[in-house]
Amino acid sequence: MKKLAIITALLAAFPALSASADDKIRAKLMGFQEVPAVSTEATGTFEAVISPAGDAIDYEITYTGMQGTVTQSHVHVGQPRVNGGIVLWVCGTALNVPGVTNTPGPAGTPTCTSPNGHFAGTWRPENVQTVVAQQFAPGELAEVIAAIRAGFAYANVHTLISQGGEIRGQIRANRRDRD
DSSP: OHHHHHHHHHHHHOGGGGOOGGGEEEEEEEGGGSSSOOOOSOEEEEEEEEOTTSSOEEEEEEEEOOSSOEEEEEEEEOOTTOOOEEEEEEEEOOOOOTTOOOOOOSTTOOOOOSSOEEEEEEEOGGGOOOBGGGTBOTTOHHHHHHHHHTTOEEEEEEESSSTTOSEEEEOEEOOGGGO
C-alpha cells in the first residue's frame, strides 16, 4: 500500500510520466479492412500522438504498393466494418478523369503520391471537416479525439481502382495489454 502511495505521488508530481496510453494511437492499413474488402498487396501504417491538452494530433502515415493511382487519404469516423464521414485529410489529388468524382481536399492539403507515400503533420481544430450526417461540426477536434479513443475512427487510402478505399485500418490506442 505504501508503494502505491509513493507511485501515485510521483505520477502526480510528474504529469509527463502519467500520460495516458491513449495519447498514442495507431493503425495497420490493409485491403481486407475496407468495406467492402479489397484484395490488394498494398499496406500502410498510421501512427499519431494526441497532445496532452487535446488540442492537436501529430500524425504520420505511410503506404506502399498501391495498385491504383492514389487520389485521397484521410481519417473517417466510423466503427469497424462501417463506412463513415471524412473528418481529417492527409492528402488529396485533383484528377480530371471522366466519370470520377474526387476532390483534392481543403486548401493546404498536400498532393498524394503513388504507388507509395509518406505524410506527417499536425491536425488542429481548424482541420476538422463537417460531417453533417454524423453531427461533426468544423473545429470539433475534441469530438474526433473522443471517437478515436472509443475505437470509432479509421484511416484509409483511396485509389482510382478502389475509389471507396484500397487500404484501411481501424485506429486504436497503443496499449500494451492489447498487443
